[in-house]
Amino acid sequence: MKKLRVIFRLTFKSLVRPRVLAICFLALIAAVGMGPFGTYTSMSFAERLLYWGLIVPISVIFGYVSFALSVVVGRKLSLSARYALEGIFATLSITMLVWGIGRLKSTIGSAGELSLLQAFGFVALITAAVVTLRAIVVQAIGAKSQVETRFEPRLAQRLPSEIGGYVMHLSVSDHFVRVSTDRGETHLRMRLSDAISEMEGVDGFRVHRSHWVARDAIKLAETRQGKTGLVLNCGREVPVSRNYKPTLVEAGVL
Incomplete structure (x- = not known):
């Protein structure tokens, strides 16, 4: 419901x-x-x-x-x-x-x-x-x-072939980075900052200390009860922290 x-x-x-x-x-x-x-x-x-x-x-x-x-x-x-x-x-x-x-x-x-x-x-x-x-x-x-974005970001080389594809979202999960693509998800044992650096060349944003999203994966942005968040095309909601909000505003996302 x-x-x-x-x-x-x-x-x-x-x-x-x-x-x-x-x-x-x-x-x-x-x-x-x-x-x-x-x-x-x-x-x-x-x-x-x-x-x-x-x-x-x-x-x-x-x-x-x-x-x-x-x-x-x-x-x-x-x-x-x-x-x-x-x-x-x-x-x-x-x-x-x-x-x-x-x-x-x-x-x-x-x-x-x-x-x-x-x-x-x-x-x-x-x-x-x-x-x-x-x-x-x-x-x-x-x-x-x-x-x-036809070229492969370096991070794509780490992904299993069955979920390799368009990387939409990176997030921290314990000591792993959860990588979400248009074909599925996997977990990589690495730091989020390293994963983001391996996405060089893909238009995206770090929106929170625990989240990175590709621009094309963003469906819309919303603010509820003073908290800003993004909704991805897959329906997932991603929080936006205050520190990263100016970057999104400048990029026209917010």
């Missing part, structure tokens, strides 16, 4: 970012101006503004809920399967939204009267396009990162 709350909190925290709000606003303007699904010819401007003013922001919220649910429910699934799960959740919820608002004849006029099947078809196509585009963008960013 705690993990569920964390995932939803982090997911919706990004909803109020200026970039996301700007995209929502532009989508609303485009929908009102272009009037898809026949709303341009069968609705007045005021009706379109009300109709899409309801559908666009609520659909975005439903999309975020779908993403969070796919992370929770599909945590053991492959990335592709989670994208598919997200698409299913979003399609079903937004279909009911569009169809339900379409029943409000007195509010939006007869133009919103799509059948449930029509609403499902329209929403499924748009959702598939959005999820696919997001997957392509994420993959492209990941590929760019891999190209930029």
